[in-house]
Amino acid sequence: MSESWDVVIVGAGIVGAACAFQCASRGMRTAVVEAKSIGGGATAAGMGHIVVMDDSPAQLALTHYSQTLWQELSKTLPADVEYESCGTLWVAADDEEMLEVRRKSDVYASAGVATEVLDARTLADAEPQLRTPLAGALFVPSDAVLYPPCAAGYLMAKARSLGAKLHRRKVLSAHSGEVRLDDGTHLNSTHIVIASGADACDLLPALPIKKRKGHLVITDRYPGFVRHQLVELGYLKSAHSSTADSVAFNVQPRKTGQLLIGSSRQYGAEDTTVNQPTVAAMTERAQSYLPNIGELSAIRVWTGFRAATPDKLPLIGPWPEDDSLFLATGHEGLGITTSLGTASILADYLEGTAPAIPTAPYLPARFARSVVSA
Amino acid sequence: MTERFDILVVGAGPAGIAAAVTAAAAGKQVALVDDNPAAGGQIWRSDSKRPTTARTWLEKLAASSVVRLQGWRIVDSPSRGVLRADGKDGCRDLEYNQLVMATDARERFLPFPGWTLPNVMGAGGLDAMVRGGLPIADKRVVVAGTGPLLLAVAAHLARRGAKIVAICEQAPLRRFIPFLASLCGESAKAMQGIDYVRSTFGSKIYLGCWPVAASGNQKLETVTLRRGERQWEERCDFLACGFHLVPNLELPALMNCRIDKGFVAVDHLLQTSICGVFCAGEPIGIGGVEIALLEGEIAGLAAAGNTDAAIRLAQRRTRRLGFVRALATVTELDPRLKELATNATLVCRCEDVSFGRLRHHDSWREAKLHTRCGMGACQGRICGTAAEFLFDWDSGSIFSSVRPPLFPVRVSSLGHADTLADKGDSLASADMLASKETE
Amino acid sequence: MPELPPLYLLVNDVPVTVAPGTTVASAILIAGIPTRQSVTGEPRGPLCGMGICFECRVNIDGVQHQRSCQVLCTEGMKVRTT
Numbered sequence: 001m002s003e004s005w006d007v008v009i010v011g012a013g014i015v016g017a018a019c020a021f022q023c024a025s026r027g028m029r030t031a032v033v034e035a036k037s038i039g040g041g042a043t044a045a046g047m048g049h050i051v052v053m054d055d056s057p058a059q060l061a062l063t064h065y066s067q068t069l070w071q072e073l074s075k076t077l078p079a080d081v082e083y084e085s086c087g088t089l090w091v092a093a094d095d096e097e098m099l100e101v102r103r104k105s106d107v108y109a110s111a112g113v114a115t116e117v118l119d120a121r122t123l124a125d126a127e128p129q130l131r132t133p134l135a136g137a138l139f140v141p142s143d144a145v146l147y148p149p150c151a152a153g154y155l156m157a158k159a160r161s162l163g164a165k166l167h168r169r170k171v172l173s174a175h176s177g178e179v180r181l182d183d184g185t186h187l188n189s190t191h192i193v194i195a196s197g198a199d200a201c202d203l204l205p206a207l208p209i210k211k212r213k214g215h216l217v218i219t220d221r222y223p224g225f226v227r228h229q230l231v232e233l234g235y236l237k238s239a240h241s242s243t244a245d246s247v248a249f250n251v252q253p254r255k256t257g258q259l260l261i262g263s264s265r266q267y268g269a270e271d272t273t274v275n276q277p278t279v280a281a282m283t284e285r286a287q288s289y290l291p292n293i294g295e296l297s298a299i300r301v302w303t304g305f306r307a308a309t310p311d312k313l314p315l316i317g318p319w320p321e322d323d324s325l326f327l328a329t330g331h332e333g334l335g336i337t338t339s340l341g342t343a344s345i346l347a348d349y350l351e352g353t354a355p356a357i358p359t360a361p362y363l364p365a366r367f368a369r370s371v372v373s374a
Numbered sequence: 375m376t377e378r379f380d381i382l383v384v385g386a387g388p389a390g391i392a393a394a395v396t397a398a399a400a401g402k403q404v405a406l407v408d409d410n411p412a413a414g415g416q417i418w419r420s421d422s423k424r425p426t427t428a429r430t431w432l433e434k435l436a437a438s439s440v441v442r443l444q445g446w447r448i449v450d451s452p453s454r455g456v457l458r459a460d461g462k463d464g465c466r467d468l469e470y471n472q473l474v475m476a477t478d479a480r481e482r483f484l485p486f487p488g489w490t491l492p493n494v495m496g497a498g499g500l501d502a503m504v505r506g507g508l509p510i511a512d513k514r515v516v517v518a519g520t521g522p523l524l525l526a527v528a529a530h531l532a533r534r535g536a537k538i539v540a541i542c543e544q545a546p547l548r549r550f551i552p553f554l555a556s557l558c559g560e561s562a563k564a565m566q567g568i569d570y571v572r573s574t575f576g577s578k579i580y581l582g583c584w585p586v587a588a589s590g591n592q593k594l595e596t597v598t599l600r601r602g603e604r605q606w607e608e609r610c611d612f613l614a615c616g617f618h619l620v621p622n623l624e625l626p627a628l629m630n631c632r633i634d635k636g637f638v639a640v641d642h643l644l645q646t647s648i649c650g651v652f653c654a655g656e657p658i659g660i661g662g663v664e665i666a667l668l669e670g671e672i673a674g675l676a677a678a679g680n681t682d683a684a685i686r687l688a689q690r691r692t693r694r695l696g697f698v699r700a701l702a703t704v705t706e707l708d709p710r711l712k713e714l715a716t717n718a719t720l721v722c723r724c725e726d727v728s729f730g731r732l733r734h735h736d737s738w739r740e741a742k743l744h745t746r747c748g749m750g751a752c753q754g755r756i757c758g759t760a761a762e763f764l765f766d767w768d769s770g771s772i773f774s775s776v777r778p779p780l781f782p783v784r785v786s787s788l789g790h791a792d793t794l795a796d797k798g799d800s801l802a803s804a805d806m807l808a809s810k811e812t813e
Numbered sequence: 814m815p816e817l818p819p820l821y822l823l824v825n826d827v828p829v830t831v832a833p834g835t836t837v838a839s840a841i842l843i844a845g846i847p848t849r850q851s852v853t854g855e856p857r858g859p860l861c862g863m864g865i866c867f868e869c870r871v872n873i874d875g876v877q878h879q880r881s882c883q884v885l886c887t888e889g890m891k892v893r894t895t
Contacts, residue, residue, distance in 0.1 A: 506839040508843065724852075
């Protein structure tokens with residue numbers, strides 16, 4: 001059976017769903033292929049944190065752009081998406097980290113992101129459960145949290161209401177304008193977008209994407225224990241390192257009153273089993289910042305895989321060597337945040353419009369040489 | 375803190391007690407872990423009058439060298455040969471050479487309008503509350519669902535002075551005939567039981583009957599029952615409703631033991647697909663006390679290396695498997711029980727997710743992710759079990775996502791073994807446990 | 814075996830008398846109140862009686878989310894339901 005489309009998107013995680021919504025709302029005949037659950041991969045495993053991050057100017061630009069799109073969309077999000085603008089507190093443990101807080105404050109200001117520097121006292125008032133003394137924190141009020149599977153579900157539902165079609169099948173191959181499904185269907189399309197996260201390598205083995213395993217713990221309901229997303233400044237070091245296994249303090253209050261405790265990063269671990277020493281290190285780190293968190297009831301621990309690229313920036317745009325292929329993947333720990341920005345940029349490419357921010361840093365072609373030589 | 379044992383037995387119901395006692399008698403260093411305040415599991419819960427078999431085994435346990443970890447629950451297997459146990463005063467790692475899992479079964483609950491009202495409980499649930507001190511004399515009780523547990527509970531509650539208003543078994547009469555025939559093969563004791571039941575409850579036993587609604591203001595006041603075309607209401611104080619038992623497979627699934635048709639797969643000596651890991655009692659087939667005791671002994675002997683004795687007992691077990699099969703047949707659920715829930719009826723009680731919201735999804739995983747059904751404290755033990763029956767989702771997927779902790783634990787108990795908080799030796803004094811359990 | 818004297822515990826500041834060996838869940842049922850409110854505000858009581866349904870969760874002596882069907886009453890215990 002054969003069908004004809006303007007764009008076929010492989011993967012209905014939050015990035016794929018966001019792309020489907022953008023493409024469909026711009027009048028493109030859109031199909032999405034997803035074999036498993038909508039938002040069931042890394043989208044379901046991650047923290048749902050919408051956060052502006054400044055590991056690099058390109059990361060800052062993309063996360064800021066995307067965060068403003070989320071703020072706009074938040075006005076229409078249904079209750080089950082649980083969008084909450086609780087903001088982020090980047091916590092400084094000592095004076096050295098406080099210098100980092102001030103540096104960050106300046107960088108965010110230059111990008112137009114409002115922040116507030118909190119001293120030790122103000123921080124303790126804002127978050128009484130944090131250990132004292134800490135040096136202070138950077139408060140980013142425009143950051144938010146949400147429940148990702150329902151966000152992906154909402155975006156997909158919107159896309160379908162605008163005419164996008166969902167195929168619940170596995171993709172066997174996707175190239176040269178044709179996507180073959182495991183039921184024998186052939187989808188012919190002007191453009192194909194690979195948005196399948198860490199599984200993108202199944203279709204394009206040459207992609208420079210590696211799986212970066214993470215763990216999360218969720219507690220029972222303790223409303224008010226923590227009011228903002230709390231992240232240690234060392235998180236950036238952990239996310240930045242491209243080789244070492246690491247944990248970093250990162251705790252999120254959910255609208256339900258449950259706490260999400262993260263974060264961990266490991267390379268080379270491809271199985272989904274919970275790694276007890278990693279969880280131990282992660283929870284011990286959390287207890288060092290929130291001493292009473294040890295007494296809370298943890299109801300589940302799980303794992304997920306981030307799609308990581310060598311330079312920590314995603315792959316958004318045309319894939320060299322195949323005019324029909326585009327990528328929207330490799331988002332590491334920022335898939336939720338940058339999903340909307342990615343979708344806008346991608347749709348701009350497909351339409352031939354100029355994207356709202358410079359997008360050269362995210363072009364897949366930057367790895368072209370390594371691809372050709374692979 | 376880490377402790378080492380030759381044989382670790384998880385679950386102090388009849389199977390676990392038999393396994394622990396038998397393994398200790400064979401000279402092994404044995405520990406028995408259980409999450410209730412006292413041993414006995416569900417069927418031998420502390421009560422004023424235990425059956426002789428229970429007293430005998432509990433006395434053997436008290437007299438044995440078995441190390442007791444009562445009030446501890448197994449939450450994880452942090453590495454090979456180690457289980458993590460969490461209790462009131464802390465958390466400890468238990469190292470073992472051989473493991474016997476006797477994790478028992480739980481009741482299956484099916485949703486119907488009003489099933490979340492206070493005083494609607496499982497049959498075993500209400501029984502446990504009564505054994506736990508709830509006065510039931512002169513209270514009106516409707517017992518419903520399926521399985522021999524209903525009669526056992528009704529009889530016990532009646533002895534305590536409850537007014538049993540009705541006993542509603544969903545199986546029709548024709549399904550009972552082969553079951554009763556298999557009971558005749560079992561023993562004369564069974565025939566006495568049937569006589570007792572008929573004489574005590576006679577007119578109030580309804581077959582092919584089930585509750586379609588419970589109602590009341592803030593708590594149960596009335597139950598609506600249906601039998602064929604007839605539907606009527608009974609005023610009552612409690613509804614004890616459970617649809618037979620399903621095995622507790624979380625620990626075997628976490629250990630990666632092979633699960634076959636909803637039960638742990640074991641060889642004739644009750645070893646699972648994992649070498650050195652054995653399983654006995656309800657998780658390998660719902661069969662009640664007698665076979666659970668036998669299986670406990672077999673597993674205890676096999677784990678202790680006494681293969682010859684284990685083989686002899688295994689032969690006796692084969693003869694009893696007919697009862698297990700007959701029990702499974704008679705407790706098969708009528709498909710009309712899938713239609714009791716309306717769109718507004720809650721299926722997930724932890725997260726308040728309704729039947730109407732769940733039915734649109736294609737799989738358990740998708741339903742879970744998008745409605746949060748099964749993501750609450752019970753981690754799907756109640757709603758997942760119901761969903762397996764209500765929807766045509768792939769049932770294997772409900773257990774393929776077992777993750778630690780098996781029960782909620784303090785965040786601090788997720789830490790490294792040597793940092794686990796342990797406020798000293800909280801092993802209950804053997805004397806204290808013995809006097810409570812053998813009275 | 815001599816009968817042990819009854820225990821007094823507080824359930825939402827109201828004294829309840831029970832026989833020794835009574836579980837906290839049964840004590841709450843004796844007090845005639847629900848153990849908790851569901852996430853949408855429904856009153857709930859114990860369901861399974863064996864520690865797996867989590868409907869009997871209460872605060873005992875300041876510690877939240879304890880399964881009361883698996884805890885024995887002790888003299889002076891302070892129980893809070895939601």
